[in-house]
Amino acid sequence: MGERTDEDAGADASGVSDHDRNADRRTTEPPAADPRFPVPLRGVAVDPETRCAHWDDPVDVVALRFGCCGAFYPCDRCHDAVADHPAEPWPRDRFSEPAVLCGVCGATMTPPEYFACGDSCPDCGAAFNPGCRAHRDRYFEPRSEE
Numbered sequence: 001m002g003e004r005t006d007e008d009a010g011a012d013a014s015g016v017s018d019h020d021r022n023a024d025r026r027t028t029e030p031p032a033a034d035p036r037f038p039v040p041l042r043g044v045a046v047d048p049e050t051r052c053a054h055w056d057d058p059v060d061v062v063a064l065r066f067g068c069c070g071a072f073y074p075c076d077r078c079h080d081a082v083a084d085h086p087a088e089p090w091p092r093d094r095f096s097e098p099a100v101l102c103g104v105c106g107a108t109m110t111p112p113e114y115f116a117c118g119d120s121c122p123d124c125g126a127a128f129n130p131g132c133r134a135h136r137d138r139y140f141e142p143r144s145e146e
């Protein structure tokens with residue numbers, strides 16, 4: 001699901017080469033943030049819509065905020081690659097704060113808004129990767145079992 005492999009090379013169906021497609025990708029490490037985004041975003045080979053070196057299908061346009069540092073990353077692997085600390089999911093007691101960024105329009109959402117959005121941005125309608133639901137616990141603290 002969007003994860004890049006070493007076999008990914010050449011041109012896509014539109015004839016755009018990997019070099020042209022990747023020309024505007026940036027890796028940003030702390031303490032710097034990528035100035036293209038309205039939130040503190042970091043990651044590995046991030047394109048202008050938040051696709052990264054690890055996930056770059058058309059629907060991979062969400063960046064998520066981590067509880068450990070408050071920064072947004074396209075994925076947990078980006079966090080692991082550039083941060084100097086272990087990743088911690090966004091805490092439940094902060095679910096009223098924005099923790100999700102649409103890479104297409106720059107809108108931010110709270111976790112409940114993101115969970116309810118039906119895999120598309122409520123502001124611009126951009127499609128989000130539905131496969132991300134399978135590893136939501138990496139990004140958001142799960143409900144405690146009582």
